[in-house]
Amino acid sequence: MKVFVASIATETNTFSPIPTDISSFKESFYALPGEHPDTPTLCSATHIVCRQKIPKLGWELVEGTATWAEPAGLVNRNTYEGLRDEVLQQLKEAMPVDGVILGLHGAMVAQGYDDCEGDLLSNIRQIVGPNVVVSAELDPHSHLTAKRVKNADILVAFKEFPHTDFVERAEEVVDLTIQAMRGEIRPVISTFDCRMIEVLPTSIEPMRSFVDKMISLEKQGGVLSISAIHGFMAGDVPEMGTQMIVVTDDQAVLGSKLAAELGMELFSFRGKTRPRFFNPDEGLREAMASHSKPVVVADVWDNPGGGVAGDSTILLKKLLALGVDNAAIGSIWDPVAVRFCLAAGEGANLTLRFGGKSCNTAGGPVDALVKVKRTVRKAMQSFGDSMVPLGDAVCIELNGIEVILNSNRAQAFSPDLFSNMGIDPLSKSMLIVKSTNHFYGAFSKITDTIVYIDCGAPYPSDPKTNKYKKLIRPIWPIVENPHDI
Numbered sequence: 141m142k143v144f145v146a147s148i149a150t151e152t153n154t155f156s157p158i159p160t161d162i163s164s165f166k167e168s169f170y171a172l173p174g175e176h177p178d179t180p181t182l183c184s185a186t187h188i189v190c191r192q193k194i195p196k197l198g199w200e201l202v203e204g205t206a207t208w209a210e211p212a213g214l215v216n217r218n219t220y221e222g223l224r225d226e227v228l229q230q231l232k233e234a235m236p237v238d239g240v241i242l243g244l245h246g247a248m249v250a251q252g253y254d255d256c257e258g259d260l261l262s263n264i265r266q267i268v269g270p271n272v273v274v275s276a277e278l279d280p281h282s283h284l285t286a287k288r289v290k291n292a293d294i295l296v297a298f299k300e301f302p303h304t305d306f307v308e309r310a311e312e313v314v315d316l317t318i319q320a321m322r323g324e325i326r327p328v329i330s331t332f333d334c335r336m337i338e339v340l341p342t343s344i345e346p347m348r349s350f351v352d353k354m355i356s357l358e359k360q361g362g363v364l365s366i367s368a369i370h371g372f373m374a375g376d377v378p379e380m381g382t383q384m385i386v387v388t389d390d391q392a393v394l395g396s397k398l399a400a401e402l403g404m405e406l407f408s409f410r411g412k413t414r415p416r417f418f419n420p421d422e423g424l425r426e427a428m429a430s431h432s433k434p435v436v437v438a439d440v441w442d443n444p445g446g447g448v449a450g451d452s453t454i455l456l457k458k459l460l461a462l463g464v465d466n467a468a469i470g471s472i473w474d475p476v477a478v479r480f481c482l483a484a485g486e487g488a489n490l491t492l493r494f495g496g497k498s499c500n501t502a503g504g505p506v507d508a509l510v511k512v513k514r515t516v517r518k519a520m521q522s523f524g525d526s527m528v529p530l531g532d533a534v535c536i537e538l539n540g541i542e543v544i545l546n547s548n549r550a551q552a553f554s555p556d557l558f559s560n561m562g563i564d565p566l567s568k569s570m571l572i573v574k575s576t577n578h579f580y581g582a583f584s585k586i587t588d589t590i591v592y593i594d595c596g597a598p599y600p601s602d603p604k605t606n607k608y609k610k611l612i613r614p615i616w617p618i619v620e621n622p623h624d625i
Contacts, residue, residue, distance in 0.1 A: 141197070141321055144234050145190045146204030146227045147243030148260065149183035151281060153374040153447025154249055155600045156213035157499060158549075162222065164209040167548055168529065171206045173230060181526050182303060183208055185310035186243040186277055193314055204230040206243065210549050211447035220250035224260055231267055239273040239321045240264055241314060246282020246297070247372040254377045254610065258287030265291040273320045273327075277313045279303065280340075280370040284331060284383040293320060294327050295385055297367035299351050301342045302578040304524060316364055316387070327364060327387050330395030332403035334382040335615045335622035337603050339414050340370045341577045343584075346409050354402070362391040363398065368406060374447055374600050378612040382406060407623070410616050415592050420458055423593035427570055428464065432589040434568045440576045440592050441599040442502070445551035449473055449498030450574050453506050454595045456495070456543065459572075460506075465540025467570040470557045471530065473498075475547040481512045481534040488512045492536065494545060501597030510536040510543075514562035519546065521560060523553040523578070535561040542568075551575040554582040 150160060169181055180188045184206040194201040204227050209215075231240065242264075248256035257276070264274060275294035280301060288295065296313045298306050319325045342351045354366040365387040371380055384403040388395040417440065418426060427435040437455070444450035450473040459467055477494035484490045489511050496504040512534060519533035531548030544561050552573035558565040565571055566586060573579045584590065600606045603618055614622040 141199040141238045142202065142234065142236070143190060143194050143199060143239045143241060144202045144204060144231050144237045145186055145241045146230065147184035147187065147206040148223050148227060149207070149243060149245040149248065150209040150215065151211035151245050151247040151279065151372060151447060152215060152249035153211060153213060154376040155374055155606070156447040158212040158447070158449060159214060159216060160209050160212045160219065161216040162219045164212060165207045165219070165223070167531065168210045169206070169208040173203045173205060176203065176206050179525050179527060180307055180310070181208055182306050182523070183245050183279065184243040185307045186241050186313060189307070189310040189314045190241060193318065197318070202234040202237070211445055213447065215248060215250035215256070217251035220248070220253060220256055224263065228263055228267065231264060235267065237268060237272060239317050240268060240275070241317055242276040243310070244276045244278055246278040247375050249375060249377060255283070255285050255287055258285045258291070261288055261291040273317050275313050275317045277310050278369070280368060281372045282369055283372065283375060283377050283379050284369045284385065285379045289329050289331060292329065294365070294387055295329055295367070296365050296387070297369055297385065299342065299354060299367065301340060301370065302581045304581050307525065312365060325364060326390040328390055328392045328395060330386045330388065330392055330399045332384040332399035334384065334403045334407045335613065336382045336407055336410050337371045337373045337380065337615055338382065338410055339576070341413065341415065341580070343577065343580045344415060347413055350406065357398065362388050362394055364389055366402070373603055373606065376608045376610050378610050380608070380611055381615045417592050417594040420454060420593055420595055423591050424455070424458055424462065427591045430589045432587060434565060434571045434587055435589045435591060436579070436583045436587045437570060437572045437591045437593060438576070438579060439572060439574045439595060441595055441597060441601050442574050443551050443576045443599060444473065444549040445575060445578060446599045448598045449502065450549050450551065451495045451498050451502055452595060452598065453495040453503035455572055455593065456506060456541070457503060459541055460539055464570065466568055467572065468542040468558055468563050468565070468568045469544065469572040470552050471533070471544035471546045471550070471574065473549045474545050478532050478534055478545050478547045481536060481545065482515050482532060484512050486512055486515050499598050508538045510538045513537050513542065516561060519560060521550070521554050521557040528553060533561060535563060552579045555586055
């Protein structure tokens, strides 16, 4: 038996002004066949799991390219087609194969391609034919399309948000693919359209119990896998929205019934899943009044993980106006400011303009006399067992507030974002992180108080005003009762 594994992944915010090209992939993660490191990445954990499992069976493993770009705007057409054709050529050279396993995201959109993953899967199916097992691991913040379901045998999404289970789901994908290749199972994919879009953190109720329920139902006879596709509201594509996936062992009727039941249960959660989002003034007052230190404050809509720049200065300016000190911000994206600070060197004082440059809702730049406290070339932070590149980064201080500036956009995942830059996170009264919920797993271990702040921008966070042009069906909250239409 022979298995081919590859990964092309990014999350596209079609409203974002930041284009994605080949340099975006190479700056974040790009590994040619055989060059993938021993640590997994969010969307290429399938490479590592295949290495662990396939050779032990006496089967041959052929690795293709694995690449990831930090979420941003539309992918350059030549970039997508180039990466796609690179992987397709690798697959052709590996033929004949018995299984294809892909690490995808599921929300990639390129110029001329609303459904990059569907396009990739359909091209793979044309190459391998109808009898080869084709499977993929997905991020739940993706778009489930009919084209993907038609061309794949197995689709499995991370269950957790924050995505702490991407390795476990990779193991699930690989194990099911092995069983299907052996003829032990005949996977059938059933889906249900929930007709909604919402933020669905699984770290709190009601989603916590819903995930536990999905896991328990997978022990039911005939059920192989259950996934909830949360959807990605910043993607203007026809099939944007929340859907359920149930993979059964040749039991389509059971799968369709279970997908519909779970889908309507998920629909009943609409409007009830988010933690409280404060406005900036209320949120900062809440944080300042807390006796728990450090208080973690999430700037939820300036999250580079959602495809925006991560250079908003709104909360920093409010902290300065309030006279708050002993706080730290991680991080503000500004490659030019980083370059200036690197040139000045550690210990230098300089007048610096930084942040607020990506759009007119980012708060505008800050002009201040700052001290360069730490400079780090090729800085990193961790996300579980993965390492996330920040590019060259610096820590500056102004008015008692320490700010990390980075040259590669990245949301906050772990407290080592701060400690790797010389900031002791436990010594701070307040930590500002740019993330919606991925920070939760690691930061909840160092604080009893998390405050979520909605600055209103720049992420397109209100489906009612997002002005979708391609959405092909009614969904909540744009339509109050989409299932009655």
